[in-house]
Amino acid sequence: MEVFFNPSSVAIVGATEKPGSLPGIILKNLLDMGFQGKIYPVNPKYKTIFGLPCFPSIPDIPNEVALTVIAIPASFVLEVVRQQAQKQIRHAIIISAGFREMGVEGIEMEEYIKRVACENGIRILGPNCLGVLDNYANFTTSFLSWERVSYPKKGSLSILSQSGAFAIALLDLASQEGLGIAKMVNYGNRLDVGESTLLPFLQNDIHTRVIAIYMESVDHGRKFIEAAKSCSEKKPIIALKVGKGAAGIAAARSHTGAIAGNYAIYRAAFLKSGIIEANGLEEFIDGVKALSMQNPPKGNRILIVTNGGGFGVIVADHCSESGLEVPIPSTQLKERLRSNLSAFYVVNNPVDLTGSACDRDYHMALTACMLESDEYDAAIIIPLMAPQGMTTKVVDLVTDTMKRSGKPAVICTVGGAFTLRIKQLFEDREFPVYPSPERSVKAMSILLRRRILQEGLNRGNYTKAKVTKSDWQ
Amino acid sequence: MEVFFNPSSVAIVGATEKPGSLPGIILKNLLDMGFQGKIYPVNPKYKTIFGLPCFPSIPDIPNEVALTVIAIPASFVLEVVRQQAQKQIRHAIIISAGFREMGVEGIEMEEYIKRVACENGIRILGPNCLGVLDNYANFTTSFLSWERVSYPKKGSLSILSQSGAFAIALLDLASQEGLGIAKMVNYGNRLDVGESTLLPFLQNDIHTRVIAIYMESVDHGRKFIEAAKSCSEKKPIIALKVGKGAAGIAAARSHTGAIAGNYAIYRAAFLKSGIIEANGLEEFIDGVKALSMQNPPKGNRILIVTNGGGFGVIVADHCSESGLEVPIPSTQLKERLRSNLSAFYVVNNPVDLTGSACDRDYHMALTACMLESDEYDAAIIIPLMAPQGMTTKVVDLVTDTMKRSGKPAVICTVGGAFTLRIKQLFEDREFPVYPSPERSVKAMSILLRRRILQEGLNRGNYTKAKVTKSDWQ
Numbered sequence: 016m017e018v019f020f021n022p023s024s025v026a027i028v029g030a031t032e033k034p035g036s037l038p039g040i041i042l043k044n045l046l047d048m049g050f051q052g053k054i055y056p057v058n059p060k061y062k063t064i065f066g067l068p069c070f071p072s073i074p075d076i077p078n079e080v081a082l083t084v085i086a087i088p089a090s091f092v093l094e095v096v097r098q099q100a101q102k103q104i105r106h107a108i109i110i111s112a113g114f115r116e117m118g119v120e121g122i123e124m125e126e127y128i129k130r131v132a133c134e135n136g137i138r139i140l141g142p143n144c145l146g147v148l149d150n151y152a153n154f155t156t157s158f159l160s161w162e163r164v165s166y167p168k169k170g171s172l173s174i175l176s177q178s179g180a181f182a183i184a185l186l187d188l189a190s191q192e193g194l195g196i197a198k199m200v201n202y203g204n205r206l207d208v209g210e211s212t213l214l215p216f217l218q219n220d221i222h223t224r225v226i227a228i229y230m231e232s233v234d235h236g237r238k239f240i241e242a243a244k245s246c247s248e249k250k251p252i253i254a255l256k257v258g259k260g261a262a263g264i265a266a267a268r269s270h271t272g273a274i275a276g277n278y279a280i281y282r283a284a285f286l287k288s289g290i291i292e293a294n295g296l297e298e299f300i301d302g303v304k305a306l307s308m309q310n311p312p313k314g315n316r317i318l319i320v321t322n323g324g325g326f327g328v329i330v331a332d333h334c335s336e337s338g339l340e341v342p343i344p345s346t347q348l349k350e351r352l353r354s355n356l357s358a359f360y361v362v363n364n365p366v367d368l369t370g371s372a373c374d375r376d377y378h379m380a381l382t383a384c385m386l387e388s389d390e391y392d393a394a395i396i397i398p399l400m401a402p403q404g405m406t407t408k409v410v411d412l413v414t415d416t417m418k419r420s421g422k423p424a425v426i427c428t429v430g431g432a433f434t435l436r437i438k439q440l441f442e443d444r445e446f447p448v449y450p451s452p453e454r455s456v457k458a459m460s461i462l463l464r465r466r467i468l469q470e471g472l473n474r475g476n477y478t479k480a481k482v483t484k485s486d487w488q
Numbered sequence: 489m490e491v492f493f494n495p496s497s498v499a500i501v502g503a504t505e506k507p508g509s510l511p512g513i514i515l516k517n518l519l520d521m522g523f524q525g526k527i528y529p530v531n532p533k534y535k536t537i538f539g540l541p542c543f544p545s546i547p548d549i550p551n552e553v554a555l556t557v558i559a560i561p562a563s564f565v566l567e568v569v570r571q572q573a574q575k576q577i578r579h580a581i582i583i584s585a586g587f588r589e590m591g592v593e594g595i596e597m598e599e600y601i602k603r604v605a606c607e608n609g610i611r612i613l614g615p616n617c618l619g620v621l622d623n624y625a626n627f628t629t630s631f632l633s634w635e636r637v638s639y640p641k642k643g644s645l646s647i648l649s650q651s652g653a654f655a656i657a658l659l660d661l662a663s664q665e666g667l668g669i670a671k672m673v674n675y676g677n678r679l680d681v682g683e684s685t686l687l688p689f690l691q692n693d694i695h696t697r698v699i700a701i702y703m704e705s706v707d708h709g710r711k712f713i714e715a716a717k718s719c720s721e722k723k724p725i726i727a728l729k730v731g732k733g734a735a736g737i738a739a740a741r742s743h744t745g746a747i748a749g750n751y752a753i754y755r756a757a758f759l760k761s762g763i764i765e766a767n768g769l770e771e772f773i774d775g776v777k778a779l780s781m782q783n784p785p786k787g788n789r790i791l792i793v794t795n796g797g798g799f800g801v802i803v804a805d806h807c808s809e810s811g812l813e814v815p816i817p818s819t820q821l822k823e824r825l826r827s828n829l830s831a832f833y834v835v836n837n838p839v840d841l842t843g844s845a846c847d848r849d850y851h852m853a854l855t856a857c858m859l860e861s862d863e864y865d866a867a868i869i870i871p872l873m874a875p876q877g878m879t880t881k882v883v884d885l886v887t888d889t890m891k892r893s894g895k896p897a898v899i900c901t902v903g904g905a906f907t908l909r910i911k912q913l914f915e916d917r918e919f920p921v922y923p924s925p926e927r928s929v930k931a932m933s934i935l936l937r938r939r940i941l942q943e944g945l946n947r948g949n950y951t952k953a954k955v956t957k958s959d960w961q
Contacts, residue, residue: 035876117832164874165904180796180843183874184902191904231801257801260808265816266792266801266838295926296802296902319739323653328704328730328739329769335733343738359590365739370653401637401656403508429657429769431638431664453768 016216018106019140019208020198021152022082023052026073026104028095029087030056030064037086037110039064040158048153055080073098082106084146084156089113092142093127100135107132108156109141115204116143125206132207144203145179148186150196151222159183170195171224172307173217175210179203181229188300193442194307197222209234214242218249225307227299228254228290231267236284243288248472251306251465253291255299256281289468291461301447301454302461308445309423311466312393316340317459318384319365321397322372322405326452327365330395330427333456339463341365348388355379373404378412385420393462394424395455400434410440417446423462427455489681489689491579492613493671494625495555496525499546499577501568502560503529503537510559510583512537513631521626528553546571555579557619557629562586565615566600573608580605581629582614588677589616598679605680617676618652621659623669624695632656643668644697645780646690648683652676654702661773666915667780670695682707684715691719698780700772701727701763704740709757716761721945724779724938726764728772729754762941764934774920774927775934781918782896784939785866789813790932791857792838794870795845795878799925800838803868803900806929812936814838821861828852838870846877851885858893866935867897868928873907883913890919896935900928 027045029038042056046065055078056064059071070076073083073095083099085092089111099107109128114121125142132139140146146156150169164187172194176182182201189196197220202209211234217223226246233239243252258267259278285292291306293299317339321327334341343364344352352362356379361367366384368376377398384391394417398409417424426441426448428434438448449455500518502511515529519538528551529537532544543549546556546568556572558565562584572580582601587594598615605612613619619629623642637660645667649655655674662669670693675682684707690696699719706712716725731740732751758765764779766772790812794800807814816837817825825835829852834840839857841849850871857864867890871882890897899914899921901907911921922928 112832159874160876163903163906176798178796178798180872180874181798184796184799184872187874187903187907229798231798255802257798257805259805262808262814262837263801263805265836266797266804266814266840295806296924297926323651323657324739325649325651325654325702325704325730326657328736329728331739332730332732332736333768335735341735341739359585363738364735367739399653399657401632401653401660403633430636430660433636434660451769453770 016208016213018081019108019147020149021052021154022106024055024079024081025052026055026057026076026080026083028057028073028083028085030058030069031061032064037158038084040160041084041086041110041156044155044157044161048155050153052154053078073104074102076102080104082108084108084110086110086158089121089124089142093124093131096128096131096137100131100137105137107137107139108144108146109139109206110144110146110156110158111141112143114142125204129206139207140200141203142206145182145201148196148199150198165190167196170197170307171222172196172227172303173198173220173223173225174200174227174229175213176201176229177203177205177231178229185227185229185300189303192300192304193439194304205234211235211238211242214239214246218246224250225303226250226252227303228252230254230256231258233281233284240284240288243290244472247289247468251291252289253293253299253302253306253461254285255293255296256285289472291464291468293461297454298457298461301449301458304447305425305458305462306465308442308447309425309462311462311469312423312459313466314392315463316342316390316392318391318394319397320368320377320380320394321365321399322368322370322402323397323399324361324365324367324369326397326399326427326429327367329452330397330456331365333453337456337460339456339460342390344384345388345390348383348390351383351387352380355383370402371404372402374406374409374412377409378416381413381416381420385422386416391422393422393459395427395459396424397427397452398437399428400430400437407437407440410437410444414441414444414446425449425455425458425462427452489686491554492581492620492681493622494525494627495579497528497552497554498525499528499530499549499553499556501530501546501556501558503531503542504534505537510631511557513633514557514559514583514629517628517630517634521628523626525627526551546577547575549575553577555581557581557583559583559631562594562597562615566597566604569601569604569610573604573610578610580610580612581617581619582612582679583617583619583629583631584614585616587615598677602679612680613673614676615679618655618674621669621672623671638663640669643670643780644695645669645700645776646671646693646696646698647673647700648686649674649702650676650678650704651702658700658702658773662776665773665777666912667777678707684708684711687712687715687719687725691722697723698776699723699725700776701725703727703729704731706754706757713757713761716763717945720762720941724764725762726766726772726775726779726934727758728766728769729758762945764937764941766934770927771930771934774922774931777920778898778931778935779938781915781920782898782935784935784942785896785932786939787865788936789815789863789865791864791867792870793841793850793853793867794838794872795841795843795875796870796872797834797838797840797842799870799872799900799902800840802925803870803929804838806926810929810933812929812933815863817857818863821856821863824856824860825853828856843875844877845875847879847882847885850882851889854886854889854893858895859889864895866895866932868900868932869897870900870925871910872901873903873910880910880913883910883917887914887917887919898922898928898931898935900925
């Protein structure tokens with residue numbers, strides 16, 4: 016698989032300097048990114064492209080080639096694959112659309128290509144896809160304009176996506192949320208390489224810490240479960256399965272020709288293999304962010320610290336709904352809090368520092384509850400920035416205390432420009448920030464779910480059908 | 489009630505020019521906003537404040553006064569109320585904290601004030617609150633620094649909130665979402681004026697079109713239901729009830745001393761009075777936005793138009809979950825779509841215009857489905873902006889077509905800076921934009937819910953316990 020992400024040499028079939036041509040954009044992107052491997056443009060019409068020598072056809076390239084990138088009209092693709100077989104090039108990324116998703120004729124073309132590939136030991140990614148992005152190898156086959164989509168920074172999240180539009184949106188959202196990307200793969204019609212082949216590769220990829228999968232269908236049921244189980248023992252996998260109800264299943268069929276299948280089977284497979292399932296795009300990206308930035312808590316006893324009483328109440332409400340406990344502090348802990356905090360404050364859970372709170376009060380409360388006592392496993396912290404006592408210093412005070420405690424925390428804060436600066440500062444320190452109480456609770460419950468699934472896997476208890484609060488009791 | 493929002497004259501008790509003093513900030517805010525009524529600072533220490541003549545005490549003011557604003561320490565408040573009784577001032581907004589929420593002593597102080605107020609026909613807002621903001625009278629008693637919280641533009645949303653922090657956050661969020669504000673009231677401990685008094689006033693307020701309520705508890709059960717029922721026949725009311733589960737109820741008690749009570753009773757009351765209940769802050773603000781910008785649909789047949797197949801699938805999934813129908817187009821309509829659209833596109837529901845879509849295709853699809861046929865009641869439109877064929881023109885093409893159809897639409901689009909510009913343009917034209925499929929579906933189902941509740945009220949069917957999909961069949 017490594018060759019798809021970091022090829023020593025790549026042939027770009029159909030490359031031109033003409034603006035708007037896909038192979039041209041791919042070549043230009045590669046040059047702009049500073050990809051270090053050899054690049055061979057292939058096009059009978061030109062001698063050079065962007066200063067690189069251009070070859071009339073693949074067999075004309077005098078050196079060894081590791082990978083071809085094919086982004087020409089569908090009807091010409093088979094011939095290119097034949098040529099690369101002749102030159103013993105073992106990998107191809109087929110960007111071109113116009114295959115299976117177009118009906119019978121397209122399916123036939125795919126079958127021909129598959130046969131040639133099998134006979135010659137060629138692995139294929141695509142067709143009908145964006146291909147890959149490897150942020151550490153500076154390699155991508157994407158034909159996006161990076162003016163419209165933010166180019167992601169280096170990081171530890173890898174994305175597997177059947178849908179191209181979804182992969183793009185996820186890159187864009189990740190950038191917005193301050194998440195760095197390791198690898199992105201969009202396999203489209205999945206003629207050959209799919210989730211089951213890519214998961215074992217990502218399992219051993221040193222840059223990947225968290226894996227996010229968008230799926231309408233799965234390539235090989237049993238193989239997928241084995242691969243996912245093994246991978247999720249090491250790294251969290253979070254999945255968004257779409258095509259659940261009747262309307263969605265019908266929509267998925269006309270999208271990628273995918274048979275979305277019985278959703279109950281997918282749910283069971285996710286549980287067996289330790290995959291965390293997200294319900295909706297927002298929960299997906301929120302969960303990815305939490306898993307990328309924080310470790311799972313050891314239990315479900317949550318402390319809430321707030322300077323807006325109403326927000327504390329909403330968080331407490333959603334904790335109850337999600338099976339997170341909000342235990343009140345012991346008498347001893349309450350006394351310690353009272354001796355350090357203003358008499359106005361409400362010493363309970365939530366700890367309500369009220370609108371009079373200043374930065375130091377967060378430090379006080381968290382030190383007493385998270386560092387000096389062991390009554391809580393994790394914290395949901397709500398620093399609203401409207402009151403005058405709150406400054407940007409709250410970020411260091413909160414994150415330093417939580418890091419010393421070794422326990423995870425998520426932040427909820429709501430507001431405009433000033434609040435967005437605070438969000439940025441927290442996330443630079445790897446503390447995820449959510450713009451609503453319910454999303455912060457959901458993120459915390461995804462962290463907890465990771466822990467529960469992990470323990471399930473470690474106990475060899477793969478068949479547990481349902482993980483509930485009682486797992487903790 | 490009008491006097492609380494647009495007083496002909498107001499006395500600011502304890503006003504100073506000192507930075508950081510609450511009465512001083514309130515006075516400064518009023519002057520900055522260009523409030524047109526008479527302002528009388530009251531403080532024995534000064535002759536003038538910010539150039540205005542200052543009076544030693546309330547009885548020293550030579551003219552009639554409509555309203556006092558009291559933001560001095562709790563123990564002095566009773567005396568001020570006595571003075572204003574003497575001068576026959578019939579309205580007071582008590583900003584000061586340190587009452588009921590502090591325990592027995594505070595409750596006693598409130599009771600004394602209440603007695604004086606009753607005996608002298610004084611209406612009181614507060615204590616422990618931000619008071620009001622009236623965007624058309626340029627009047628506010630808020631002591632916020634508008635550097636940290638965006639000042640809201642004029643608009644048609646009015647907010648009632650028990651929690652001050654929540655009221656602030658909502659103002660800030662509304663600004664972010666491009667929503668204008670008519671009035672905001674935060675009544676804190678609710679010694680006198682609460683929801684039941686304010687709803688009839690807002691029902692007849694010409695600037696208010698949509699009402700958002702944050703509540704931990706309600707002031708008078710029966711009176712509230714009557715007021716809300718009457719009001720919601722004219723204007724949509726959306727409520728966020730907090731303090732639902734055990735943890736939340738406990739938290740609410742230490743927040744405003746509110747007895748959050750049995751949640752099931754609240755749910756029934758909301759249904760009886762035609763209030764739309766939101767589950768969580770995000771659904772609350774999303775619903776407010778939808779109700780402020782679009783009319784409810786006549787039925788639940790939803791068309792989905794997308795240029796990202798995967799997004800169409802997720803929207804369809806969530807529609808199924810929310811009782812929204814996603815019917816496939818009739819043969820006739822399919823043919824009309826096919827004759828106008830590229831052969832690549834998927835003519836179904838979702839209409840998938842694929843990554844090759846350009847602006848005009850949205851116009852084509854919506855004209856055929858929403859304008860020239862009557863198979864759909866509303867549309868969820870997904871214009872992803874990454875593909876090159878998409879430009880800002882899509883905004884006019886979509887909104888013009890939908891306006892001509894007379895049917896509502898919500899927009900879902902996901903991405904970075906370029907997408908945020910598109911969001912702004914859509915919302916300038918009163919089409920609400922949501923950053924995830926599930927939120928766009930939820931917003932549409934809130935619009936539908938408004939219609940269902942409205943019809944329930946019109947039919948006099950107030951006791952219906954549950955409104956389901958079958959209401960439409």
